[in-house]
Amino acid sequence: xxxxxxxxADLAVERGPGKETYYLAIAVAVLxxxxxxxxxxxxxxxxxxxxxxxxxxxxxxxxxxxxxxxxVVSGIVVFLxxxxxxxxxxxxxxxxxxxxxxxVGNGLRWTARARNVPPIHDITTDTDNPPQFVAIAPLRAxxxxxxxxxxxxxxxxxxxxxxxxxxxxxEGPASAAFEKALTAARAMGWQIVSVDPDSFRIEAIDRTFWxxxxxxxxxxxxxxxxxxxxxxxxxxxxGRSDVGTxxxxxxxxxxxxx
Numbered sequence: 001x002x003x004x005x006x007x008x009a010d011l012a013v014e015r016g017p018g019k020e021t022y023y024l025a026i027a028v029a030v031l032x033x034x035x036x037x038x039x040x041x042x043x044x045x046x047x048x049x050x051x052x053x054x055x056x057x058x059x060x061x062x063x064x065x066x067x068x069x070x071x072v073v074s075g076i077v078v079f080l081x082x083x084x085x086x087x088x089x090x091x092x093x094x095x096x097x098x099x100x101x102x103x104v105g106n107g108l109r110w111t112a113r114a115r116n117v118p119p120i121h122d123i124t125t126d127t128d129n130p131p132q133f134v135a136i137a138p139l140r141a142x143x144x145x146x147x148x149x150x151x152x153x154x155x156x157x158x159x160x161x162x163x164x165x166x167x168x169x170x171e172g173p174a175s176a177a178f179e180k181a182l183t184a185a186r187a188m189g190w191q192i193v194s195v196d197p198d199s200f201r202i203e204a205i206d207r208t209f210w211x212x213x214x215x216x217x218x219x220x221x222x223x224x225x226x227x228x229x230x231x232x233x234x235x236x237x238x239g240r241s242d243v244g245t246x247x248x249x250x251x252x253x254x255x256x257x258x
Contacts (some may be wrong), residue, residue: 021080025089028074039063064107067100070175081137114243118157123246124233125167127155131220131233135194135203143237162247168230175230184256
């Protein structure tokens with residue numbers, strides 16, 4: 001109506017009865033975004049050398065705890081700003097709730113995976129005579145996990161958890177199989193440390209995507225009656241459990257060779 005003051009929509013929210021929930025929804029969304037960024041940086045910060053991996057684990061742990069609290073708060077705000085209440089902020093609150101559910105869900109998935117695999121970090125296709133690290137051995141001099149194989153106890157746990165991790169038998173001479181094995185290693189994106197075509201050995205380094213943990217790999221080929229037996233060993237430099245990473249790496253490599 002002419003002569004009446006026109007109030008902007010944002011200002012109307014500030015003057016309306018639902019301004020508290022609107023600002024709370026925005027605050028929850030900002031906190032959720034910050035928590036998600038902290039969770040991501042817990043790993044990438046470790047990979048980039050910003051802090052020790054134990055610090056990264058601590059940041060991740062507290063990010064998950066914060067996410068659980070924010071799920072409760074954002075759930076309440078979603079309820080308060082639901083359609084029909086006349087309150088704004090539902091989009092912000094729903095965003096926060098979704099992001100925090102994804103974060104906690106991912107944490108639960110990793111926890112379940114860790115509980116379903118043995119606390120070992122040295123996996124090989126040959127537990128009786130595992131391939132030995134030669135060129136890589138000096139690079140592991142300061143690693144918390146020793147270069148030596150863990151022995152029968154580790155072998156028993158591996159066979160129970162990963163019965164499919166076995167040597168791969170290839171048809172044809174070792175020289176041809178070696179070229180195929182080397183091509184597959186390069187295709188995996190590994191950093192090749194040593195290539196020995198005379199003894200049919202390949203040593204390489206691989207890093208996990210998120211935390212950037214360094215794992216070492218050795219490939220050994222053995223001629224047997226016109227065929228070639230390919231063995232692989234993948235071992236983490238740090239950590240008691242690899243959460244199944246080395247077994248997955250060996251499976252992917254054997255598939256690539258096939």
